[in-house]
Amino acid sequence: AQSVAQPEDQVNVAEGNPLTVKCTYSVSGNPYLFWYVQYPNRGLQFLLKYITGDNLVKGSYGFEAEFNKSQTSFHLKKPSALVSDSALYFCAVRSLYGNNRLAFGKGNQVVVIP
Amino acid sequence: DAGVIQSPRHEVTEMGQEVTLRCKPISGHDYLFWYRQTMMRGLELLIYFNNNVPIDDSGMPEDRFSAKMPNASFSTLKIQPSEPRDSAVYFCASSSGQGYYNEQFFGPGTRLTVL
Numbered sequence: 001a002q003s004v005a006q007p008e009d010q011v012n013v014a015e016g017n018p019l020t021v022k023c024t025y026s027v028s029g030n031p032y033l034f035w036y037v038q039y040p041n042r043g044l045q046f047l048l049k050y051i052t053g054d055n056l057v058k059g060s061y062g063f064e065a066e067f068n069k070s071q072t073s074f075h076l077k078k079p080s081a082l083v084s085d086s087a088l089y090f091c092a093v094r095s096l097y098g099n100n101r102l103a104f105g106k107g108n109q110v111v112v113i114p
Numbered sequence: 115d116a117g118v119i120q121s122p123r124h125e126v127t128e129m130g131q132e133v134t135l136r137c138k139p140i141s142g143h144d145y146l147f148w149y150r151q152t153m154m155r156g157l158e159l160l161i162y163f164n165n166n167v168p169i170d171d172s173g174m175p176e177d178r179f180s181a182k183m184p185n186a187s188f189s190t191l192k193i194q195p196s197e198p199r200d201s202a203v204y205f206c207a208s209s210s211g212q213g214y215y216n217e218q219f220f221g222p223g224t225r226l227t228v229l
Contacts, residue, residue, distance in 0.1 A: 032215050043118070043205055043220030044157075051215045090157065101170065102147075102218065104157045 002027040006105035019081040023091030038088040118221035132194040137206030
């Protein structure tokens with residue numbers, strides 16, 4: 001079965017500094033990888049996805065993620081964090097062998113300090 | 115586009131009562147998912163439908179939980195009888211197409227509190 005690990009519970013970063021949220025995955029076959037963001041009292045919002053092709057994927061709000069097959073990672077990055085980026089971030093993975101189930105990580109709380 | 119609509123947004127009930135959560139997916143989407151989110155267990159998939167047919171309900175915790183999708187624009191998740199451990203935020207999500215590489219669109223959630 002597919003699974004995702006997000007090793008850090010909380011990521012603290014100063015406003016204007018680079019932001020990285022880590023994600024590693026385990027899956028049979030080729031992975032389909034996703035990042036979602038959840039603001040307080042809201043549903044999850046799609047940020048970006050990797051299906052195939054270029055390992056560097058660009059998404060909404062200036063976020064990007066890099067797919068690394070050898071390290072089975074899909075880390076989320078933003079060059080310059082904003083206070084408004086403070087939220088809960090979820091990595092998710094799906095494969096053709098996973099019965100269309102999207103496996104989510106536990107989430108990382110990002111706190112951007114003004 | 116109105117997005118995924120869920121009602122009610124908040125529900126407070128007493129143990130033993132029946133609870134019904136409602137969801138209207140995005141028009142044209144043929145997949146519908148029900149999730150539950152708690153601090154302890156994170157985000158869990160309960161059940162999902164394709165073209166109104168339940169495909170995988172292995173995440174439904176107990177027989178007290180049931181879900182239906184009578185048509186393409188409406189789904190319900192029912193808990194009967196409810197228990198305090200059912201307290202959580204319940205999300206509905208929808209997506210289109212094959213689904214493997216399409217993102218899911220989430221509703222705002224229903225915060226359920228069972229006293």
